Amino acid sequence: MTHLWQFHGGVKPDGHKSLSNQTPIVQADIPPFLVLPLLQHIGEPAEPIVHIGDKVLKGQIIAHCHAYDCSVLLTVPIHASSSGTVVAIEPRPVPHPSGLTALCIVIETDGQDTWTKCKPLADYSALPSRIVREYIARAGIVGLGGAGFPAHIKLKPEDIDTLIINGAECEPYITCDDRLMRERPDDIIAGALIIKHVLGGAKHCVIVVEDNKPAAYQSLLEAAQGQVEVVKVPTMYPTGGERQLIQVLTGKELGRTYLPASIGIVLHNVETTRAVYRAVQLGQPLVSRTMTVTGGGVEKPQNLEVLLGTPMQFLINQCGRKPGIEKLIMGGAMMGFALPNDELPIVKTTNCLIVSGADEIATPPLPMPCIRCGACAEVCPINLLPQQLYWHAKAKDFQKAQDYHLFDCIDCGCCAYVCPSHIPLVSYYRYAKAQIRANERERKTADIARQRHEFRAFRVERDKAEKRARLKQIKLASEQSREAAIKAAVERANAKKVQSE
Numbered sequence: 001m002t003h004l005w006q007f008h009g010g011v012k013p014d015g016h017k018s019l020s021n022q023t024p025i026v027q028a029d030i031p032p033f034l035v036l037p038l039l040q041h042i043g044e045p046a047e048p049i050v051h052i053g054d055k056v057l058k059g060q061i062i063a064h065c066h067a068y069d070c071s072v073l074l075t076v077p078i079h080a081s082s083s084g085t086v087v088a089i090e091p092r093p094v095p096h097p098s099g100l101t102a103l104c105i106v107i108e109t110d111g112q113d114t115w116t117k118c119k120p121l122a123d124y125s126a127l128p129s130r131i132v133r134e135y136i137a138r139a140g141i142v143g144l145g146g147a148g149f150p151a152h153i154k155l156k157p158e159d160i161d162t163l164i165i166n167g168a169e170c171e172p173y174i175t176c177d178d179r180l181m182r183e184r185p186d187d188i189i190a191g192a193l194i195i196k197h198v199l200g201g202a203k204h205c206v207i208v209v210e211d212n213k214p215a216a217y218q219s220l221l222e223a224a225q226g227q228v229e230v231v232k233v234p235t236m237y238p239t240g241g242e243r244q245l246i247q248v249l250t251g252k253e254l255g256r257t258y259l260p261a262s263i264g265i266v267l268h269n270v271e272t273t274r275a276v277y278r279a280v281q282l283g284q285p286l287v288s289r290t291m292t293v294t295g296g297g298v299e300k301p302q303n304l305e306v307l308l309g310t311p312m313q314f315l316i317n318q319c320g321r322k323p324g325i326e327k328l329i330m331g332g333a334m335m336g337f338a339l340p341n342d343e344l345p346i347v348k349t350t351n352c353l354i355v356s357g358a359d360e361i362a363t364p365p366l367p368m369p370c371i372r373c374g375a376c377a378e379v380c381p382i383n384l385l386p387q388q389l390y391w392h393a394k395a396k397d398f399q400k401a402q403d404y405h406l407f408d409c410i411d412c413g414c415c416a417y418v419c420p421s422h423i424p425l426v427s428y429y430r431y432a433k434a435q436i437r438a439n440e441r442e443r444k445t446a447d448i449a450r451q452r453h454e455f456r457a458f459r460v461e462r463d464k465a466e467k468r469a470r471l472k473q474i475k476l477a478s479e480q481s482r483e484a485a486i487k488a489a490v491e492r493a494n495a496k497k498v499q500s501e
Contacts, residue, residue, distance in 0.1 A: 004231075007244045007247045008380065008381060009378060009381045010414060013172050016173045021303075024179065025179050025180070025183055025303045026303070027304070028310060028315060030111060031309075031314040034081050034084070035345040036345070037102045038078060040142070041142040041148040045102070048105060050063075050105065051086065058079075058113055059115050059287055060080045061078070062079065062086070074150055075150065076152075079140055079286065079287050083109065083112050084107045084108050087106050087108045089103070090103070090106070092106070095350065107309070118282065121280050124280050133155045136155065136198070141275045143272055145177075146331060148348060151275075155195065157198065160261065160264055161202060161203050162266075163195055163202045163206070165207040165228075166240060167181050167209045167213075168209070168245060170236070171332025172237075174332050177216075179303045181209065181216035181217075182216050185224075188220065188270050189227060190281060192273050193227060194280050205228040206249065210232070212235040241412065242260065245267065246267070256405075286308070286348065289308065289350075289351075290305050292353070293353045294353070294355070295360060295361075297322050298322060306346050310345065311344070312328070312343070312344055313342040321355075325355055326356050326357060327356035327361055329354040333354065336352065364422045366422070367421060367423045370421055373420060375419065376414075376418065379414040379417070381414060382405075384404065385404055389401055389409065389428070389429060390425050390429075396435070406432055409429050409433075411426050411430060
């Protein structure tokens with residue numbers, strides 16, 4: 001790909017990358033307890049298949065989907081991240097903007113980290129795509145760039161022309177993909193080739209790296225050896241967004257209602273790609289991931305390979321907790337969300353923890369009235385009208401907000417970042433989206449109730465009509481029987497009269 005395009009808008013926030021990208025990835029310690037939520041992805045939660053008191057091994061399936069063949073469902077199984085004993089299956093707080101609890105399996109680790117028997121696919125290239133895709137589904141792999149979409153759903157070979165491996169990592173503070181590309185390029189290349197095979201042999205395979213990661217670019221270029229193309233793109237937020245990256249590489253604008261597969265493209269994150277390699281070639285399901293722990297609240301900001309289910313406070317302590325932590329944010333500074341405490345577990349979608357010291361991520365000033373400067377529209381990567389969306393969301397005129405394509409918004413935060421009035425624009429959009437979804441659920445519930453009522457009324461009326469018809473038939477049959485009896489009696493009487501004469 002010799003020519004690159006640009007998407008509309010975007011910003012260049014301070015990356016704060018140097019805090020954590022200077023040292024190699026470190027293996028995190030095994031915590032005393034692991035807390036594994038049964039829903040760590042987009043879709044349906046898994047169901048426990050273990051009980052309290054059960055001994056489990058690392059990599060053992062502890063929760064599965066409703067049907068064993070999860071390769072066709074929007075769900076993935078959950079595996080034990082280390083060996084130990086199941087001590088609880090109960091609702092626990094989970095890292096989510098809602099702050100709600102979810103059913104979790106709690107494992108007391110034994111410190112041995114003993115693997116269950118691993119069964120890699122010896123020669124995946126000789127196997128049908130379907131077999132490899134089912135294997136990836138059973139490995140519990142989801143999109144590890146933050147979205148959490150089950151990976152196997154995006155691996156159906158339907159006229160896919162181009163596979164894009166996303167290493168842009170444009171969010172401030174996050175550097176785990178950068179270090180992974182520097183240190184594990186062979187794993188990423190191998191994973192890309194596996195995905196290419198599963199997609200039926202996509203014609204093109206491209207790994208994309210922003211130009212602020214020269215070491216990662218060079219590392220991948222040397223490892224690729226012509227098997228895949230490595231492309232350097234300009235540093236701009238949010239280049240790492242799926243639709244923005246497609247536009248940069250192809251010049252095509254993909255609407256919200258269209259999937260990349262509709263134009264022959266599939267995207268996967270570099271961490272997801274490595275997880276595919278580890279599952280297929282090593283037989284290791286998704287039980288750990290690399291993630292960034294950074295910010296002024298820790299002595300040693302760094303990237304770690306972390307067991308899923310590890311409590312956040314355990315990681316913060318390993319990185320050297322400083323006094324006076326002000327905020328804890330999961331994800332990047334632009335699209336991440338604040339957490340209420342550090343007792344929550346690391347899940348599959350946790351790519352970063354920003355442990356903010358005093359005044360590092362300052363509390364924004366109080367919002368001021370909108371001055372209609374238009375800066376928000378200039379930076380919107382979707383080319384929306386954020387100001388109009390804000391007015392309609394604030395007025396709770398949700399239909400108007402939808403008319404201005406509210407659900408095309410990707411919540412990237414560019415508009416709020418440049419707003420001179422410090423209006424939390426994305427918060428208004430998220431509120432409006434949540435209310436619209438809630439209203440839609442209520443409407444569907446009301447429609448179902450109305451349909452049930454109408455069907456019940458129909459059934460009652462139908463039963464009454466059937467009863468009336470039966471009674472009419474009985475009455476008719478009774479009358480016909482009585483008439484027949486009378487006729488027969490008359491005939492007998494006439495016969496006797498004839499005989500007597």
